Amino acid sequence: MSNSPFPDTATAPAADEPLVGDGRNLDSILRIPVLVQVVLGSATMPVANLMKLGRGAVVPLDHRVGEPVDVMVNGRVVARGEIVIVEEDNSRFGVSLTEVVGPSESDSAA
Secondary structure (H helix, E strand, C coil): CCCCCCCCHHHCCCCCCCCCCCCCCHHHHHCCCCCEEEECCCCCCCHHHHHHCCCCCCCCCCCCCCCCEEEEECCEEEEEEEEEECCCCCCCEEEEEEEECCHHHHHHHC
């Protein structure tokens, strides 16, 4: 047995065994659930003000109407978009993506 970090071709998996790197096992990776969140904005307030909030209270956010919202996947910004009403069901909101954030920008935002 060699001490090489590379696999020995004599002990490589059989052709019918799925390998992660060759795409045959990609389906199992594509089924992994991820948390997608749309951030409309945020607010900072003292705990005392938070305790005074009740039904009907309005909490002003740092984003304004018409500004893009952040689309986050597992805590990282991956896109930005506009809030829209879903055509099939007028009681639901959706996001129309206007920008896909590159890896370097989402890494620096985290």
